[in-house]
Amino acid sequence: MRLLLPLLAVALGCAGLSEPLSRDDGGDGGASPADAGSPVEQQDGGPGMGLDAGAGADAGPSVPAFEGIPADPERFLDGAAEDPSLGATPGAGRATCYDELDNDGFGGLDCAVDRCRALASCCVDAGDCCAPMGAEAPLPAELVFDCGDAPLESCLAVEPFGQPRPFVDDAALAFGGDAEFDSGLLVGAPVDLRTTRVRVGARFAHGACEGSCLESAAMGFTAQAALDDETHVRPLVALQLSPSREAAHVLVGDAVVARLPLGEEEARWELELRPTGEAFVWRDETQLARVRYATVREARLVLWGHSRNPGATDVQRARLLELDASAERCGMADAWEGPSELGLDAVSEPARVSVVEAAGARWMLVLGEGSGADLFRDDAAVEAAALPEGAREATLAAGPSGELELWYLAGPDARLHRAPWTEAEGAAGWGEAEDVGAPLPEGFAAPSVLHHRGHEIVVAEGAGGLVLLARGPATMGAWRDLSEGLGGVPAGARAPSLIVHGDAYLLHYGTRSGTRWYVGLLASDELLAWRDVGARVFAGGAAFDARGASAPSVLSEGDALRLHYVAHDGVTRHLATTRRVAPRAARFEEAS
Secondary structure (H helix, E strand, O other): OOEOOOOOOOOOOOOOOOOOOOOOOOOOOOOOHHHOOOOOOOOOOOOOOOOOOOOOOOOOOOOOOOOOOOOOHHHHHHHHHHOHHHHOOOOHHHHOOOOOOOOOOOOOOHHHOHHHOOOHHHHOOOOOEEEEOHHHOOOOOEEOOOOOOOOHHHHOOEEEEOOOOOEEOOOOEEOOOOOOOOEEEEEEEEEOOOOEEEEEEEEEEOOOOOOOOOOEEEEEEEOOOOOOOOOOOOEEEEEEEEHHHOEEEEEEOOEEEEEEEOOOOOOEEEEEEOOOOEEEEEEOOEEEEEEEOOOOOOEEEEEEEEOOOOOOOOOOOOEEEEEEEEEEEEOOOOOEOOOEEOOOOOOOOOOEEEEEEEOOEEEEEEEOOOOOEEEEEOOEEOOOOOOOOOOEEEEEEEOOOOOEEEEEEEOOOOEEEEEEEEEEOOEEEEOOOEEOOOOOOOOOEEEEEEEEOOEEEEEEEEOOEEEEEEEOHHHOOOOEEOHHHHOOOOOOOEEEEEEEEOOEEEEEEEEEEOOEEEEEEEEEOOOOOEEEEEEEEEOOOOHHHOOEEEEEEEEEEOOEEEEEEEEEOOOOEEEEEEEEEOOOOOEEOOOO
């Protein structure tokens, strides 16, 4: 079992060795049933709202407490089984996983504690909740130095550099670097450290070393794409063993940020990098250091070192005895790939976009500031697809059987309607509409509609903030107001987009600060307790969205998310899209 140690200060100098710290007797970070917090009460819609308010005092037999609408019932129940407070008073136990408080006084906070790691919402944007990459792994699972007399690059996935070249010495890797230049290997393919958790383990032989000898061996990651014969490795982060100083150094850039005891000969060292920018150093399963480093899109694993006499055959040099590596893909909320502008002939100055997968195609509704609207199917304009007369605040939805629906406000009293897309006898258009009977609060606008497990879920703008309504089996067929859980959303949040991905509800929204627009993100397991992942998970990245992104519409695409949005360049607005990794099978590693 690994012994988890507190944060090692980055500012450690080389003057003293940092000894291992004792294990933190951290608790589970959550509230006991007695201190689980106040129940999440259902919002009272007030007179005339017509919302299901639960059983009254004279309603007869008690009605089970409403426990929300789990995105994945199986995972939801597993979490409650692990800790009863997660399934106690509706939402209260889960809310303690997001409140940035040490609820039980044992030093654990929020999603970092064991009791909360069963929640799918805690897995979002977590650098240690990842999925194995399998055959797509950029690094070899292990390096075995048994190439005989053949060049290393002929039998291993490596690129040697430096003079003299590294070589095999007694079934171990010896480095040829001298006092001036480095020598070593680039290993495997480039690694995206923004979305990948990497662990590299190794055993070293220290070699015989006295005083000012140069014997050293290091492993780490660099942003350098290639290295030559006159190379100085510039690590992003690395572990370097220096027998002459009887220490192991943690390097960030050119700086030594931690000095650790060298330990026993052939001890197992491990360097773990997370896409959160945290790096951990372990020796024989004991954590010795935790430092910060800069994540980059393309980094290379590099092994390098020096010898006091690279050409000698009788030197007991520092060597790498064995090496293994693993890589896992993680869903980081801000790791969007380069955005691209959509070249669609849509309304000028788009204000909002709604995109869904339905009826075997990808549909996009583009809305202008006024009544203008364009409908696209697989990026092709759909002719004669005008909105129903008087329709406003329209949005697309994928129906319970995968059919295409249009939801919109209509009539003098602004009732919420839905209409199916129909294609019969060569004619296509919106079919007969029905009033869904939802009681709408003041300011209802820009809705997003999700059908999930027999429920209709609507999130929209409201005069007092975002509004969340749901109807289905869990609400006994009545519309229920679940807006209270969204109280932490920034004021002025606009145009929400709700989907289910990776067993969690993901709610993206637009928000503005000054002249810039951003996309924010909330995550939930059951629509009651919401985790604030970040108010600025995307802000553009090109000239056409130099002033940011608004009106997000998000799709689940296998192990990725696709974001369509309105891009702002400071003069006009455009339609654009971007994508990020989001593995659905991501899980926290079980404690050993």
